[in-house]
Amino acid sequence: MKRYLIGLLCAAALSSCERELNFKFKSYNPKLVVNALLNNREVLTVSVSSSVPFSIPGNPKVVENAIVTLFIDGVKQPRLTYNGFNKVYSAPVIPQPGREYRILVEAPGFISVTSEAMLPGSGNFAPASFKDSVYVDSSGFPLGQITVRIDDDAAQENYYRLKLFYYERTFGEFMELPVDAEDPLVNQFASRLDGGVVFSDATFNGQKRVIYFKTPFGYGQGTPKFLVLKEHLSKDYYLYVTSLNRYQNAGSNLFQEPVFVYSNVREGLGIFSGYQEQRDTLR
Numbered sequence: 715m716k717r718y719l720i721g722l723l724c725a726a727a728l729s730s731c732e733r734e735l736n737f738k739f740k741s742y743n744p745k746l747v748v749n750a751l752l753n754n755r756e757v758l759t760v761s762v763s764s765s766v767p768f769s770i771p772g773n774p775k776v777v778e779n780a781i782v783t784l785f786i787d788g789v790k791q792p793r794l795t796y797n798g799f800n801k802v803y804s805a806p807v808i809p810q811p812g813r814e815y816r817i818l819v820e821a822p823g824f825i826s827v828t829s830e831a832m833l834p835g836s837g838n839f840a841p842a843s844f845k846d847s848v849y850v851d852s853s854g855f856p857l858g859q860i861t862v863r864i865d866d867d868a869a870q871e872n873y874y875r876l877k878l879f880y881y882e883r884t885f886g887e888f889m890e891l892p893v894d895a896e897d898p899l900v901n902q903f904a905s906r907l908d909g910g911v912v913f914s915d916a917t918f919n920g921q922k923r924v925i926y927f928k929t930p931f932g933y934g935q936g937t938p939k940f941l942v943l944k945e946h947l948s949k950d951y952y953l954y955v956t957s958l959n960r961y962q963n964a965g966s967n968l969f970q971e972p973v974f975v976y977s978n979v980r981e982g983l984g985i986f987s988g989y990q991e992q993r994d995t996l997r
Contacts, residue, residue, distance in 0.1 A: 742767045745982045746824045747774055750817065751951070752809040752831055752988030758784070759802040760794060762819055765983055776801050780821040787814050809833050811990055819982070827982030833990050837874060837946030838865040842994040844940055849928055858929035860940060860996070868920025873952035875989070876925070877910035879941040880933050888941045894928040905959040912947070912955050940996040950978045950987035 750760040760782055763774035782794040782803040794803035809815060811833040820826045840863035847856035866872055879888035890909045893900065904913035915923075934940065947955070957976040964973045977983050 744824070746777065746780070746819055746821060746827045746979075746984075748817070748819050748827055748829065748979050748982055748984040748986060750831075750984075750986045752815060752833060752986075753945075754809060754811065754833060754990045756808065757804055758794075758807045758809055758815070759800075759804045760817060760819075760986075761802050762821070764824070777821050777824075780819055783818045783820075785814075785816040785818070788816075809988060811835050815986075815988075817986060825981045827979050829979045829984075829986035831948065831950065831978075831987045833988045834872075834946045834948050835867075836990055836992065837872065837944065838867060839863070839944045839946075839992055840865065842942040842944070842996060844929070844934060844996040846934055851931060855931035857931055858934045860927040860929060860942060862925045862927070862942060862944065864915075864918075864923045864925075866915045866918055866920055866923060871949065872915040872919075873912070873947040873949060874915070875910050875912045875943075875945040875947055875955070877908070877943040877945075878927060879943070880929070881936070881938050881940070883936065891929070891933070891940065894930075895926060896928075897925055899923070899925065905956045910943070912952065912959070914952065937997040938995050942994040942996065944992045944994065945989045947989045948987045950976070950985065951989055954978075954985045954987060 744764040744766065747763045747765050748760060750758065752758060762777045762780045762782065764777055766774055778796060778798070780803065784791040784794060784805050784807070791805060791807070794805045796803050814830060814832055816828065816830045818826065818828045843861045844858060846858045848859035849857040851857055860878060862876060864874065878891040878893060880891045882889045892909070893906065893911055895901065899913055899917060900911050903917055904911040929940070953976040957974065961973045961975050977985060979986060
C-alpha cells in the first residue's frame with residue numbers, strides 16, 4: 715500500500731510539471747546590407763542586399779531597385795547606376811585620400827541607411843625587394859626572401875595588409891603566394907584573411923619596421939618574379955576584416971560565444987570603408 719501511494723504521488727508530481735508553454739517570437743524585419751570597399755585604383759561600386767534571419771539558410775537577396783546616392787565632401791553626385799550582370803551599383807569615381815565619401819541607400823520596404831568613409835594616406839611604404847638563396851629548407855634547397863619596409867607615422871593609428879603573389883608562366887598571370895615568415899608580428903599579432911596578413915602598428919608605433927617573407931624553392935625564376943600588394947587600411951576596414959576573420963574561424967560551434975562582424979552602416983548592416991593600395995612588381 716505504501717509503495718502504491720508513493721507511485722501515485724510521483725505520477726502526480728510529474729504530471730504537474732507538464733505545462734504547455736506558448737512562445738511568442740518577434741517578427742523579423744529585414745535590413746539593408748550595404749558593402750563597398752573603396753580604393754585608389756578602381757571605380758566606386760556598391761552592393762545592396764537584404765538581411766536574412768540566422769535560422770534561414772541561404773544567401774541574402776540582392777536588392778535591385780535601390781536608390782544609391784553618393785556625396786563627395788558634402789556635394790551630391792549623380793545617382794549610381796545598377797549593373798544587372800555584376801549586381802552592383804557604380805559611379806564613375808575613383809576614390810582619393812583626403813576626401814569624404816558618404817552614401818545614402820533607399821529601397822521600398824526598408825529603412826534608409828547611410829555611412830561615411832575616407833581613404834587613408836599612402837602608409838609610408840618603402841619599395842619591396844627580393845633576394846634569392848637567403849634560407850635553406852629542411853631538404854637543403856635554397857629559399858628566397860621578400861623584404862617589406864614600413865616607416866610608421868606616430869601621429870596616428872595605422873592599419874596594414876600585405877599580400878604576396880608569384881608569376882605563373884604557364885598561365886601568364888600572378889598567383890597567390892602563401893605567407894611564410896618567422897616574425898611575431900605576422901605569426902602572433904596579425905590576422906590572416908584571403909591569403910594576406912592584416913595588422914596594426916600597435917607593436918611598432920612611430921618606428922621603422924622591416925618584415926621578411928620566405929619564398930619557396932623554384933620560385934622567382936625569370937622576370938617578373940613577384941608582386942607585393944601593400945595596403946594602408948582605414949580603421950573601419952581593419953575592424954571589419956579582423957572581426958570577419960574571427961567569425962570565419964569560429965565555425966558553427968553552438969557552445970561558443972557569438973562573433974559579430976563589424977558594421978559601420980547606420981540603420982543597416984555591412985561595411986563602407988576603404989584602403990589605399992601600392993603595388994611593387996619585383997623583377
